[in-house]
Amino acid sequence: MIRNWKRTAEQLRKCMEEAVASGGECGCQLVVYQEGERVVDLCAGFAAPDRRVPIGRESLFPVFSVGKGIMATAFHRLVEQGKVSYDTRIADLWPEFGCNGKEEMVVWHLLTHRGALFELPPCGSQAELADWDRMAARMAAASPAWTPGTKCRYHPITYAWLLGEVAHRADGRTFREILREEVIAPLHLENSLFFGTTPEAESRFVPIDLSAVPETHTWHTDFMHDPVIRHACIPSANGVANAEAVARHYAAVIAPVDGVRLLKPETVSFATRLRRAADDPPRPGEWSRFGLGWALSGPPDDLGSLFGHGGAAGAEGFADQRSRLAVGFTRNRIIPGMPVIPLRDRISDVLGLPVRHW
Numbered sequence: 001m002i003r004n005w006k007r008t009a010e011q012l013r014k015c016m017e018e019a020v021a022s023g024g025e026c027g028c029q030l031v032v033y034q035e036g037e038r039v040v041d042l043c044a045g046f047a048a049p050d051r052r053v054p055i056g057r058e059s060l061f062p063v064f065s066v067g068k069g070i071m072a073t074a075f076h077r078l079v080e081q082g083k084v085s086y087d088t089r090i091a092d093l094w095p096e097f098g099c100n101g102k103e104e105m106v107v108w109h110l111l112t113h114r115g116a117l118f119e120l121p122p123c124g125s126q127a128e129l130a131d132w133d134r135m136a137a138r139m140a141a142a143s144p145a146w147t148p149g150t151k152c153r154y155h156p157i158t159y160a161w162l163l164g165e166v167a168h169r170a171d172g173r174t175f176r177e178i179l180r181e182e183v184i185a186p187l188h189l190e191n192s193l194f195f196g197t198t199p200e201a202e203s204r205f206v207p208i209d210l211s212a213v214p215e216t217h218t219w220h221t222d223f224m225h226d227p228v229i230r231h232a233c234i235p236s237a238n239g240v241a242n243a244e245a246v247a248r249h250y251a252a253v254i255a256p257v258d259g260v261r262l263l264k265p266e267t268v269s270f271a272t273r274l275r276r277a278a279d280d281p282p283r284p285g286e287w288s289r290f291g292l293g294w295a296l297s298g299p300p301d302d303l304g305s306l307f308g309h310g311g312a313a314g315a316e317g318f319a320d321q322r323s324r325l326a327v328g329f330t331r332n333r334i335i336p337g338m339p340v341i342p343l344r345d346r347i348s349d350v351l352g353l354p355v356r357h358w
Contacts, residue, residue: 002323002351005039011350016044019343026209026333027055029243030347033251033326036258041244047332049211060194060204060240061330062224066317067195067239068159069309070249072111072293074175074182075167076267084170086111086292093169100143109149110162111292112275116144117162118155126223129157130232132174136165151280152288160236163293176233186260187252193245195235205230205240208313209333220313220334239311246317247328250308254319254326272296272304272321287339287358297356298322310358314341320353327351 002008012030019025025045032040047053078084084093086108091098097105102117109115121138123129139161145153155162164175171178176195184193194201208220223229229238252262271292282288289296291304297318298305308318308327313334319326329344339357348355 002034005034008350009040009042012040012347013042013044015343015346015350016042019346020045023212024333024335025331025343026211027059027061027206028331028343029055029057029059029061029329031243031247031328032351033247033255033257035324036251036255038244038247038251043243047206049209055206057244058192058204058242059206060192060197060201060242061206061315061332062208062220062311062313063239063241063246063315063317063330064220064224064237064311064313065156066241066246066309066311066315067235067237069294069317070179070183070193070239070246071159071163071235072271072309073249073253073262074179075111075163075293076263076271077182078167078171078178080264080267084166088166088170090166093166094140096137097140099141102142102144102148105144105148107166108275108292110155110159110166112152112290113154113159113288114149114152114275115155115162116146116148116151116153117142117158118153119145120157126226127228129234130228132161132164132233135161139165150277152276152282152290154286154288155236157234157237160234164233164235174233175235179233179235183249183262186262187245187248187257189245189248192242193249194240195238196233197230197240201240202227202230206330206332212333212335218334237312241315241328241330243328243330245328246315246330247326249326250317250319250328251326254321255324268321272307274303295358297354297358299354306354306356310339310356314338314344316344316356316358318356323352325351325353327353
């Protein structure tokens, strides 16, 4: 248990500033909560390699798949409200989905990335990805790569429409409304967490920095540097946030934050159990140890004590049930060797947490 947070914050500040000075980072933010109270709030570096615009606590980073963990929280709230269950047959909510081998697929198959619908349907433009109804219809018509529920394979983008449309069909609200009303508004994150940016948020957007790699563009930039994508609701991949929003979300999953706790302890306990068949081990280099919607980490004898989700550019959010810490970390520099990010590992060491490469 960390008792001297002032000293710890100075250690973390030094780590971040050294990472910027060495070129390991361009800009980054770190926020830590313990038992629902913010104990660390740091930022370092710049929005771009020209070092003109310093990172502030209100800067907004692309967080990519970090949004999947927030999607899961919103979905668990619907389960607690009795609107859907983890064993609900999807076709009972979404009749047109029940075809082409998906007739018996159930909700937990999606939450654990066992739906075998990981392939993105062919699209003529990114504008098609921004059309929720069109993409949901394509997922409803899709054929799974194998029998759903039998094997895990990560669903990078399709997770948005699969889980989000199920939530919509169970609840009646759009998934954008569900995210806003179940997570964003209760925690007062309207100005710091976006699945569809506003003009004001665009003014604070921190672009991806490719100066440490030879490429002039990558899928990260092709995707998140497109305003059409940033303005859409594709919460599996297009989240824009600061570290405070990510950390505050996870803090409220495990403890009250200003009187708001998002989920019951028994829900968190049930959702952080590994759902992985013994005959379906992770493939080499693959992170796929999932509970219900959250990726799991922690000591080998207590997998799931730490849970959350990372993002493609190195942002992450998680809660550690042992230390009662919740962490939000954002960054924008693409570096060789990802998902190993030295600064993230150093932060883990200072906080006494297991390293995650997700």
